[in-house]
Amino acid sequence: xxxxxxxxxxxxxxxxxxxxxxxxxxxxxxxxLRWYKQDTGRGPVSxxxxxxxxxxxxxxxxxxxxxxDTKQSSLHIxxxxxxxSASYICVVFSGGSYIPTFxxxxxxxxxx
Amino acid sequence: GAVVSQHPSWVICKSGTxxxxxxxxxxxxxxxxxxxxxxxxxxxxxxxxxxxxxKATYEQGVEKDKFLINxxxxxxxxxxxTSAHPEDSSFYICxxxxxxxxxGYTFGSGTRLTVx
Numbered sequence: 488x489x490x491x492x493x494x495x496x497x498x499x500x501x502x503x504x505x506x507x508x509x510x511x512x513x514x515x516x517x518x519x520l521r522w523y524k525q526d527t528g529r530g531p532v533s534x535x536x537x538x539x540x541x542x543x544x545x546x547x548x549x550x551x552x553x554x555x556d557t558k559q560s561s562l563h564i565x566x567x568x569x570x571x572s573a574s575y576i577c578v579v580f581s582g583g584s585y586i587p588t589f590x591x592x593x594x595x596x597x598x599x
Numbered sequence: 600g601a602v603v604s605q606h607p608s609w610v611i612c613k614s615g616t617x618x619x620x621x622x623x624x625x626x627x628x629x630x631x632x633x634x635x636x637x638x639x640x641x642x643x644x645x646x647x648x649x650x651x652x653x654k655a656t657y658e659q660g661v662e663k664d665k666f667l668i669n670x671x672x673x674x675x676x677x678x679x680x681t682s683a684h685p686e687d688s689s690f691y692i693c694x695x696x697x698x699x700x701x702x703g704y705t706f707g708s709g710t711r712l713t714v715x
Contacts, residue, residue: 521704530605530692530706531643576642580704585631585696587704591642 489514491579493590501598504567508593510560510577518580522551522562525574525592534562534575567597601627601697605707612683612714620678620710622693628673629695634666637690637709649676683714 491512500506512520519538523531535544535551537560544551548565564571577590602625612618622632630651635643647668648656655668665687667679676695680687691710697703 523706528690528709528711530603530694530709533703533705578704585704586633586645586648589642594640 489579489581489588491577491588491590493575493577493593495593496591497594497596499596499598500567502567502569506564506567506595508562508564508575508577508595510562510590512558512560512577512579512588512590514558514579514581514588516582517555517558518582518584520551520553520560521578521580521587522549522560523576523578525576527573531576531578564595567595569597569599571595572597601695601703601705603629603693603695603705603707605693605710607710608708609711610713612712614684614714615682617679617681618683618712620680620691620693620712622676622678622695622707624674624695624705627695627697629676629697630673631696632670632676633694634668634676634678635692635694637692643692646678651676680712683712685714688712688714 494509521536522534525531534549537553550563553560574592574594576592578587580587604623606621632649634646637643646661649668649670651670657663670676693707
């Protein structure tokens with residue numbers, strides 16, 4: 488069964504600090520992995536898309552890594568801002584399917 | 600970039616009435632759209648896959664007569680919650696695929712449904 492596990496479930500940090508969110512998956516065959524940011528009461532917004540051959544991808548202060556061998560990904564947020572407070576969802580697509588497997592998300596709260 | 604518009608963003612209705620939610624791809628054509636449901640602090644749960652010009656494919660446990668999906672054009676899919684009950688109160692989100700080489704999977708902004 489395809490599964491995506493995220494950790495931690497929730498995280499509280501101070502503004503300006505860095506943090507790293509984790510995603511482990513067992514989706515097979517693997518196609519691509521995406522990180523989304525979901526603000527409360529809004530739809531998810533794409534941050535990064537990574538395919539099998541990509542190890543690192545950045546989008547501003549967001550940097551995603553992918554280790555396809557260990558089936559792990561991380562999302563690193565640098566110099567956090569209050570607007571980074573949101574749920575971050577790891578989404579994995581398997582080959583040949585447009586229906587992804589979602590993680591439960593990490594709820595990030597950035598305090599001033 | 601690919602934009603998916605969802606309307607309304609929130610709606611309150613009385614028990615027993617029906618509510619229609621629209622999902623539009625604004626700058627691309629989407630032969631396939633998806634409808635999700637999300638409870639507080641939970642992951643998105645796929646309800647159905649909406650295919651242009653054909654019947655939707657519902658996930659196990661989702662009542663097709665309760666959640667009517669129509670995908671009449673390449674840019675519009677609608678979800679109608681029929682005879683709504685308080686337990687139907689939830690956050691509904693649509694998504695659409697941009698079928699390029701590295702296809703985009705774009706979500707709408709969501710609809711908060713409250714049934715009173």
